[in-house]
Amino acid sequence: MAKKAEASVEDRLRALYDLQLIDSRIDEIRNLRGELPLEVQDLEDEVEGLNTRLEKMGTSLELIDNDIKSKKNLIEEANALIKKYSEQQKNVRNNREYNSLTKEVEFQELEIQLADKHIKEFRVQIEQKKEVVTETKDRLKERKSHLKHKRGELDAILSETQKEEDALLGKSEDFQKKLDERLVNAYMRIRNNVKNGLAVVPIERGASGGSFFTIPPQVQVEIASRKKVITDEHSGRILVDAELAEQEQEKMKKMFAKL
Incomplete structure (x- = not known):
């Protein structure tokens, strides 16, 4: 029996960012209920x-x-x-x-x-x-x-x-299953340690999303290559390039519209 092909780093980054977008939408709904x-x-x-x-x-x-x-x-x-x-x-x-x-x-x-x-x-x-x-x-x-x-x-x-x-909670579980347990645990740990629950963020104007710390050009190139999972040395968040983020935001926006 043929062994199932392991997801590429890019696939995992996309799934991670999709998971982040889903969980952020859940956060928005819960914040709407507030106290x-x-x-x-x-x-x-x-x-x-x-x-x-x-x-x-x-x-x-x-x-x-x-x-x-x-x-x-x-x-x-x-x-x-x-x-x-x-x-x-x-x-x-x-x-x-x-x-x-x-x-x-x-x-x-x-x-x-x-x-x-x-x-x-x-x-x-x-x-x-x-x-x-x-x-x-x-x-x-x-x-x-x-x-x-x-x-x-x-x-x-x-x-x-x-x-x-x-x-959305069902989708969150589905997307977690696309990732290996170690990556999900890392994502959850980062998410629980930051106030806004953002564990995966895109690079915006040379800095990690929501941060003022500039990402070195060489690191930005590595992130854009999507060959490995890279975290921000200051916030600990997982970083994705702006193009990938934009593509996934558009995709998830369509999915949210159908819910």
Whole structure:
């Protein structure tokens, strides 16, 4: 079986620059979305947090309400005991029994006072928590409205660009397969180390694209010969000649138009 012919350096340079053009277009699409996905995520997290806070507040208010009911039941029981002990005092046989019943009555009266005190404290807590609930609901309403607006913006951009981005991601994978793994890894490493994601750039006016550092004439000749992969000694980017870049830009422009 005949061995598959290895791609020439020029073929690899063209595939590399095509990959760069595809990835740069993906970058443009994602930059168009900007910080919107993060903003939407932050708003969703905040809305979820506010809902959780309201749920906890609701549970807390229920517990306080149950505490108030419990204290009211205690007061009712204490009043019933006071009535019972007061009736018993009418039929005592000696002062010891009378004093004992009097102490029981006084104890129940103290229980009632303490329960009343707790009920007042609980009601203050309820009012404070209700204020927080009102503020939280207002905040939640405002955040939900903002989230709806931001989601609308993001959805509009996604509906315009998602199909193209998905197609471009597929093309990016296809073009990576045309290159050997070592070259792809080098490309990715350079791309991740530069702000604008440009790992492959053409020579423009004697300098590497986006740079002010002049490329020596002899190196420019070597780049134009397309016999080996050459990197810029200053930026580390892979360099291609302007003619190759122009040809590939035109080719990829037609491909992008069909996506």
